[in-house]
Amino acid sequence: xxxxxxxxxxxxxxxxxxxxxxxxxxxxxxxxxxxxxxxxxxxxxxxxxxxxxxxxxxxxxxxxxxxxxxxxxxxxxxxxxxxxxxxxxxxxxxxxxxxxxxxxxxxxxxxxxxxxxxxxxxxxxxxxxxxxxxxxxxxxxxxxxxxxxxxxxxxxxxxxxxxxxxxxxxxxxxxxxxxxxxxxxxxxxxxxxxxxxxxxxxxxxxxxxxxxxxxxxxxxxxxxxxxxxxxxxxxxxxxxxxxxxxxxxxxxxxxxxxxxxxxxxxxxxxxxxxxxxxxxxxxxxxxxxxxxxxxxxxxxxxxxxxxxxxxxxxxxxxxxxxxxxxxxxxxxxxxxxxxxxxxxxxxxxxxxxxxxxxxxxxxxxxxxxxxxxxxxxxxxxxxxxxxxxxxxxxxxxxxxxxxxxxxxxxxxxxxxx
Amino acid sequence: xxxxxxxxxxxxxxxxxxxxxxxxxxxxxxxxxxxxxxxxxxxxxxxxxxxxxxxxxxxxxxxxxxxxxxxxxxxxxxxxxxxxxxxxxxxxxxxxxxxxxxxxxxxxxxxxxxxxxxxxxxxxxxxxxxxxxxxxxxxxxxxxxxxxxxxxxxxxxxxxxxxxxxxxxxxxxxxxxxxxxxxxxxxxxxxxxxxxxxxxxxxxxxxxxxxxxxxxxxxxxxxxxxxxxxxxxxxxxxxxxxxxxxxxxxxxxxxxxxxxxxxxxxxxxxxxxxxxxxxxxxxxxxxxxxxxxxxxxxxxxxxxxxxxxxxxxxxxxxxxxxxxxxxxxxxxxxxxxxxxxxxxxxxxxxx
Numbered sequence: 003x004x005x006x007x008x009x010x011x012x013x014x015x016x017x018x019x020x021x022x023x024x025x026x027x028x029x030x031x032x033x034x035x036x037x038x039x040x041x042x043x044x045x046x047x048x049x050x051x052x053x054x055x056x057x058x059x060x061x062x063x064x065x066x067x068x069x070x071x072x073x074x075x076x077x078x079x080x081x082x083x084x085x086x087x088x089x090x091x092x093x094x095x096x097x098x099x100x101x102x103x104x105x106x107x108x109x110x111x112x113x114x115x116x117x118x119x120x121x122x123x124x125x126x127x128x129x130x131x132x133x134x135x136x137x138x139x140x141x142x143x144x145x146x147x148x149x150x151x152x153x154x155x156x157x158x159x160x161x162x163x164x165x166x167x168x169x170x171x172x173x174x175x176x177x178x179x180x181x182x183x184x185x186x187x188x189x190x191x192x193x194x195x196x197x198x199x200x201x202x203x204x205x206x207x208x209x210x211x212x213x214x215x216x217x218x219x220x221x222x223x224x225x226x227x228x229x230x231x232x233x234x235x236x237x238x239x240x241x242x243x244x245x246x247x248x249x250x251x252x253x254x255x256x257x258x259x260x261x262x263x264x265x266x267x268x269x270x271x272x273x274x275x276x277x278x279x280x281x282x283x284x285x286x287x288x289x290x291x292x293x294x295x296x297x298x299x300x301x302x303x304x305x306x307x308x309x310x311x312x313x314x315x316x317x318x319x320x321x322x323x324x325x326x327x328x329x330x331x332x333x334x335x336x337x338x339x340x341x342x343x344x345x346x347x348x349x350x351x352x353x354x355x356x357x358x359x360x361x362x363x364x365x366x367x368x369x370x371x372x373x374x375x376x377x378x379x380x381x382x383x384x385x386x387x388x389x390x391x392x393x394x395x396x397x398x399x400x401x402x403x404x405x406x407x408x409x410x411x412x413x414x415x416x417x418x419x
Numbered sequence: 420x421x422x423x424x425x426x427x428x429x430x431x432x433x434x435x436x437x438x439x440x441x442x443x444x445x446x447x448x449x450x451x452x453x454x455x456x457x458x459x460x461x462x463x464x465x466x467x468x469x470x471x472x473x474x475x476x477x478x479x480x481x482x483x484x485x486x487x488x489x490x491x492x493x494x495x496x497x498x499x500x501x502x503x504x505x506x507x508x509x510x511x512x513x514x515x516x517x518x519x520x521x522x523x524x525x526x527x528x529x530x531x532x533x534x535x536x537x538x539x540x541x542x543x544x545x546x547x548x549x550x551x552x553x554x555x556x557x558x559x560x561x562x563x564x565x566x567x568x569x570x571x572x573x574x575x576x577x578x579x580x581x582x583x584x585x586x587x588x589x590x591x592x593x594x595x596x597x598x599x600x601x602x603x604x605x606x607x608x609x610x611x612x613x614x615x616x617x618x619x620x621x622x623x624x625x626x627x628x629x630x631x632x633x634x635x636x637x638x639x640x641x642x643x644x645x646x647x648x649x650x651x652x653x654x655x656x657x658x659x660x661x662x663x664x665x666x667x668x669x670x671x672x673x674x675x676x677x678x679x680x681x682x683x684x685x686x687x688x689x690x691x692x693x694x695x696x697x698x699x700x701x702x703x704x705x706x707x708x709x710x711x712x713x714x715x716x717x718x719x720x721x722x723x724x725x726x727x728x729x730x731x732x733x734x735x736x737x738x739x740x741x742x743x744x745x746x747x748x749x750x751x752x753x754x755x756x757x758x759x760x761x762x763x764x765x766x767x768x769x770x
Contacts, residue, residue, distance in 0.1 A: 048568075052575045119555065181750040186495065186555065187699075188749060190692050191742040198739035206733055321563070328556065361574035366567025374560035377552040 030331040034340075037329070037375035045368050046075035049360065058359070073360050082365075085353020086346035092353070098237040098308065100345030104245035105300030106323025107330060107337040108252050109171075109293045114332040115256060116289035117269030122174060122189025123297040124320025125196030126167040130298025132200045133166030134159040134305045135312040136208060138221045147224050155225035156306060163302025164295040170196060171294015172287055179283035185290070193320070204312055217313035227307040241307050246338065248299075253334040265289050297323070322348075325369045328376055344369075461724045469723070471609045472675050474709075474716035476501055476687065478612050479667025480694025481701070481708040482619050483660030489623070489703060490656025491636040491649075491760045492547050493554045496561025497664050498691025500536045504668030505687060506569040508532035509582045509679040520585055525673050529588070532672070533665035539565075540661020544654050551764045562691075570681035580681035587677040608670025612709075615663070619705040632656055636758030639765040649765050664691070689742070696745045703758075711748075715741045 053062070053073030061070035062077065086096045106123050113120035138159045145151040174192060177183040201216060210219045227238035256262035267275040268285045276282055300319060305312060326344055330336030351362035480497040487494035512520040512528025520528065543561050546552045570580040577583065592604040605613075623629040634642040635652040643649050671686065672679055680686035693715050701707025722737035 048571075052572065055572075056575045121559075177746070177750050183746070183749040184699075187692065187696055188746050190689070191696075191745045191749075194689055194742040195739045195746070198735045198742075202733045202736040205735070321566075324559070325563070361571050363567055363571035363574060363580070367564060367571055368567075370560050370562075370564030370567050373556060373563055374546065374552075377556040377560055378546060378550045 033376060034329050034331065037372050040375040041368050041371035044371050048367055049073050049075040049078050073358060078354055078358060078360050081354050081357055082350035083346065085350040092349050094237040096345045096349040097242055099348040100341045101242045101245050102300055102304060102319050103322055103326050103341035103344050104249060104337060105296055105303060106319045107326030107341050108249060108334055109296035110323045110327035111330065111332040111334055111337055112252060112296060113290060113293035114327060115269050116265045116285065117272060118286065118290060119186050120189055120290065120293045121186060121324065122192045123323045124318060125193035126170045126294040126297030127301040127320050128200050128316050129170050129196045130163035130167035131301030131305045131316060132203065132312045134163035134302040135218045135221065137162030138225055139219060142222050142225065152224045159306050160299060160302045163298040167298015167301060168291045168295035171297065172291035175287040175290025179286040201314060218311045220310045226310055236308050238307050241303050249334045249338055256334065325373055328373055466720060470713060470717045470720045472606055473719050474712045475608045475612050475674060476667040476671040476690040477694045477697055477712040477715055478616065478709050479663045479670065480691045481698040481712055482615060482705055483663035484695050484698045485703050485705060485708060486632060486656045487660035488761055489636045489758055490632045490653045491639060491758060492653050492657050493558065493762050494657060494660050495555060495558035495695065496543055497660065497694055498687060499562035499565030500539055500661055500664035501668035501687045501691045502565040502569050502685050503539050504532040504536040504665040505672040506572065506679050507535040508669040508672045509585060510576060513582060513585055522589055525586065525588055529669045529673055532669035533662060536665030536668060537658055537661040540657050544657035548650055548653055554762050569685060573679060573681045582679040584678045587675065588673050606674050608674035611666060616705050616709045623705065636761050639760050643767055649767060693741065693745055696749055700748050715744065718744055
């Protein structure tokens with residue numbers, strides 16, 4: 003490293019960012035693949051042990067002195083992946099999940115890049131979904147049925163979902179910026195609050211009078227995102243293409259716009275960003291609002307494409323989004339394969355339960371394991387970077403003194419450094 | 420916001436709460452027929468008892484969090500530890516007894532649950548201390564693994580995510596020796612909580628080990644210099660967080676509910692996260708953390724009672740009160756200064 007003492011904070015931060023983001027791409031892919039491989043191995047142990055505990059009529063194999071095993075790990079993994087693509091209807095389910103996970107994965111990734119840990123995507127999605135359902139039901143009577151009406155209603159629905167999710171996401175952003183409240187905790191609490199509010203609103207005010215369960219009336223058929231290529235009622239190619247374009251757009255936003263620059267700088271070097279003239283408080287609120295809007299869009303697509311209404315028991319797409327984003331190294335383009343992988347796992351989990359009676363919650367275990375393994379090499383890499391570029395960052399870890407970001411928040415990990 | 424400002428606000432909040440309590444008592448005294456009085460009358464010995472029971476998992480998670488965080492390892496996986504121990508307690512007690520455990524078998528389940536939580540915490544400690552994992556992400560992983568593993572194992576064992584119900588731990592009765600007079604009866608986990616809170620305070624503030632924990636999180640280099648192994652202190656801190664969370668989770672499952680419920684956010688339902696907020700609100704002080712846990716639990720108990728009284732307030736809406744309170748508390752008075760070196764990895768100079 004040449005002497006950089008005379009440079010401004012902004013220039014230094016700029017170079018550090020460029021180097022760390024670009025140089026680490028290959029390494030990061032290796033880390034994610036290694037984490038996946040390790041999770042598969044540990045997952046196999048979980049399958050073996052649970053197969054040993056479980057009782058079944060015809061064990062797949064027995065070991066003398068140890069006992070019989072009900073599940074064969076290789077069989078489970080093969081079924082898991084086969085189930086994601088076969089029969090062909092399952093491809094539609096996989097792509098449906100992928101589409102939804104793209105939104106929540108991008109939501110978490112944007113916040114992460116700004117140094118904020120958004121665990122609240124689930125709540126933003128739940129309320130965004132409600133906003134979409136309400137807006138579409140409200141506007142539907144005044145638009146003509148057919149293509150024009152569909153265009154209007156889908157646009158209104160997407161905007162409403164993004165708006166409600168954005169507002170809900172801005173709350174923890176503002177709490178962090180102006181009251182120094184840890185966003186890890188507030189976003190988790192807001193998840194509980196969001197589902198409580200949504201449930202109450204629907205059950206007390208907007209309930210479908212003809213239904214026993216807590217759900218809104220169905221949106222008109224012509225406002226639903228329809229299949230184009232697949233013969234499926236739950237998946238629309240249009241939505242997937244839209245989500246892919248959005249991923250590319252977010253990538254461009256982060257890497258090609260000044261807002262994206264401010265956002266990333268705040269995430270990597272908060273102090274440098276401040277010196278460089280970034281208004282960190284505003285960036286904090288706006289990046290959380292953007293993150294929430296993406297989560298809300300996920301809710302909108304869930305209503306428009308999958309459920310046709312707001313209903314209780316919305317799947318935990320927001321939490322899966324955390325895994326997708328962390329696996330993708332919080333890179334918007336990396337979110338695409340990560341979302342596809344988790345979409346496939348989701349569909350495959352139904353197959354293993356149906357065909358092999360292995361509980362589908364296994365995928366939840368794998369999700370946690372992947373995050374666990376990514377947490378470790380990630381730090382090895384950061385340590386390596388710190389040694390190589392020792393003059394770049396103050397070595398706060400070893401002297402036990404003041405830290406650069408002493409908060410207990412999630413702003414210390416997982417982002418591109 | 421300065422530290423002094425925060426403590427002033429904390430005092431204001433405490434004073435305000437006291438004022439409201441006095442005002443409510445006055446309403447009860449002078450307007451016994453008013454609806455407010457009906458609500459005030461909720462607060463009786465039974466109410467306090469149920470608040471204490473509800474406070475068990477929150478308080479124990481908070482105590483665990485204090486020890487881990489103070490030693491320099493941020494453990495946001497407390498929720499996961501509660502889930503693991505709640506599940507293990509029911510699974511072990513149910514399995515060894517074949518379905519209807521005796522009191523002794525329940526206690527075996529209790530011990531197994533604490534052990535499982537400590538083992539999980541050990542795993543977390545190894546990952547954070549030896550492999551220098553990012554603590555927040557690793558803590559998140561602990562939560563997510565537990566959230567997947569417990570319902571998965573439930574299905575393997577019972578064929579569904581919820582266990583069949585089992586008995587709960589019988590109350591302990593403390594009486595005057597050699598007479599029939601009983602002074603009080605209480606749920607065992609509640610008694611443990613009432614012992615653990617002052618004990619934790621004593622250990623942290625009056626013992627050498629407490630000073631090491633403090634130094635490990637604030638100034639590990641100084642601790643290293645005087646010849647105390649920072650790694651060992653941090654391991655103890657994290658293992659204690661597993662120990663306390665284990666009691667909290669088992670106390671929830673065996674002390675009160677008598678079942679493992681694995682659907683949705685599981686029966687733990689965010690109590691670990693509220694525990695984290697409780698100790699932040701209590702400024703890393705076990706007594707303060709208990710006070711905050713008591714506050715959250717009393718809101719929880721209040722919404723349960725209001726529903727029993729038949730108030731037509733939607734239960735889901737009242738149910739969010741504790742979470743909203745957590746946010747308000749965190750935003751206005753709850754922020755505290757974390758230990759300086761929390762989240763940072765420490766490398767001994769001798770290595």
